[in-house]
Structures are given as structure tokens and as C-alpha cells.
Amino acid sequence: MSARSWPGVSVVMPVLNEERHLAAAVGRVLDQQYPGELEVLLVVGPSRDATRTIADELAAGDPRIRVVDNPAGRTPHALNLGVAAAHHDVVVRVDGHGELTNGYIARAVELLEETGAANVGGVMDAQGRSAFEQAVASAYTTRLGLGGSAFHLAGSPAGEAETVFLGVFRKEALQAVGGFDETMHRAQDWELNYRLRGSGRRIWFSPELRVTYRPRSSLRALLKQMYDTGKWRREVVRRHPETANLRYLAPPAAVSGIAVGTAAGALGLATGSRLLRLGLAAPLGYLAVVLAGAATAGPMPARARAWLPVVLAATHLSWGSGFLVGLRRRRP
Secondary structure, three states, rough: OOHHHHEEEEEEEEEEEEEEOOHHHHHHHHHHHHHOOEEEEEEOOOOOOHHHHHHHHHEEEEEEOEEEEEEOOOOOHHHHHHHOOOOOOOOEOOOOOOEOOOOOOHHHHHHHHHHHHOOEEEEEEEOOOHHHHHHHHHHHHHOOOHHHHHHHOOOOOEEEEEOOOEEEEEEHHHHOOOOOOOOOOOOHHHHHHHOOOOOOOHHHEEEEEEEEEEEOOOOHHHHHHHHHHHHHHHHHHHHOOHHOHHHHHHHHHHHHHHHHHHHHHHHHHHHHHHHHHHHHHHHHHHHHHHHHHHOOOOOHHHHHHHHHHHHHHHHHHHHHHHHHOOOOOOOO
């Protein structure tokens, strides 16, 4: 592809409470040295920290950066606002806590041309700085944690996919299917890719594309993230029952089994019933699986490995609980 044939690219970044990571995320976009025209749209929600100030300072220092208001503060609203404001035909989604690796945008544009896909994406390369963050990063990239999708696993082959991390889109394809569903506060990327595939378009995964993802930095933040994700995954299954699979149903099944087993075991201990005491096999068996998974995970610092059983349990049980609870629905 010659220098004159590179299409213009609009990078859309939904941003909310990202003062820790925003400057680095934007810096990695600008350092791409993409040979075509490039603009960065920072779609900023009503943050509780200095995010808006940082965004305005970044825009003042580089004419390629624009700030767009997102009063709703929700990710799908931000993405639709950014796409509507985009000047170019290729839309690159980047999160405020993600950092693109070298050559990401150029290679993604090439893959759009080579594959004819409506959306291409790559590996969610979770990397933590503290011991806790490193444990969360490990949970993201193992099958016992969240590693069921190709974009979570190192070594996944290139090819058509159900969904990808973030994504580089053809703007016309986004507009043709109605953009992001603003009623999906989470899992909106999966739901969009579902509609793109339903319209006959292709989603393409390539391990050549990598984005450094900064995981949650506290147990409380992780629990909230996974609980909310579980609730919205339940909503995806409610809207599209055919998408339910073992990977999504395993966490709520584990929560139910542990709760029932623990209750039965406690009653058995109180009443002396050997049969009821067998219920304790559920929580103890789950504990054994988590400990074994943490012990056999890939190389990591000792403090991170010590956190890993807690992180795995928090991920499974909060995700599963959120799935069981689901969204509170208003009556008509």
C-alpha cells in the first residue's frame, strides 16, 4: 500500500475517570506514525477526577486531538458520538486505559483491505504493574480465568471470529447496522459484532494486533467490574438465547453449586447428617480447583501468585452472581 493510498483514520476513545492512564493511551496513538491522516476524538464523560482537564490539555497541545462531550457518561453513547463526529472512513476504537503497540493502526488498515472484514481486532495483552494487577492480568489470559476467547489467549491463530477486542471498523459498516446499541451499557462490542455478522459481514482476529490493557488495581474495583459484566452478559443471553454456551453458564453454575453445597453442609454439621455434609464437597472442590490453577499458572512474581487464587475466585463468583441477579427491569 503506497503512502498516497492510506485512508484517513479516526481514533475514538470513550473516556471516564481515566486520569491515571489517559495521557499514556493518547501518546501511544500519536506515536504510531500512521502514514495517512489521523485524528483522535476524546469522548469524555462527567468524570470525578482530572480526566477532562487532561483531555483539554492534550487537545490544546496537538491539532489532531479533539474533545467531544458525552453527557450520558456511558460507553456506547461515547462510541456513537465519536463515530458521528469522525471525519474519516476507518474508525479505530481505543480505551482510555489501553495502549496500542507499534504499527497497530497501519497493520489493522492493511487487514481490513486484505480480508474484506467490517471489523478487525487482536490480542488483549493484559499487563499489571502491582502484584494485584499482575494477578488480574494472569486471570485475563488463562482458561480458568477469562481466557475462553481467542483475543485473551497467546498463540490464537488468525481467522474469522465471533468478536474481537476493541476493533478497527469500516465506518459505513457501523452506520449500516445502526451503530452501538445504547441500551447495552456493557458487552456493547460483542452485541455489535453479533449484528455485523448477522448482516453477512466478517469479523477478523489477528494475533499481530496487540493492545496493552491495564487491569483494575483493587479488589473492590475488580468485584464491581465482574459483577456488572455478569449482569450484562445475562442480558445478552436474554436477548439472544442462542448465544448461551458452557463458558458463560459455568460461573453462575459454580455460584449456585457452592451456595447450595455450603448450606447443605452447614445443616449437615448442625444435625449430624452425613448425607447433607457431602454438600461441603462443592465449596472445597472449587477451592481445590482454584488453588491448583493458581499454582500451575505461568511464570509470575511470588506476590502476584499469592493474589491469584483470590483474583480467580473474585472473578468467577462476582461474574456468576451478576449473571444470576441480572438487570433490574422496569415494568412497562
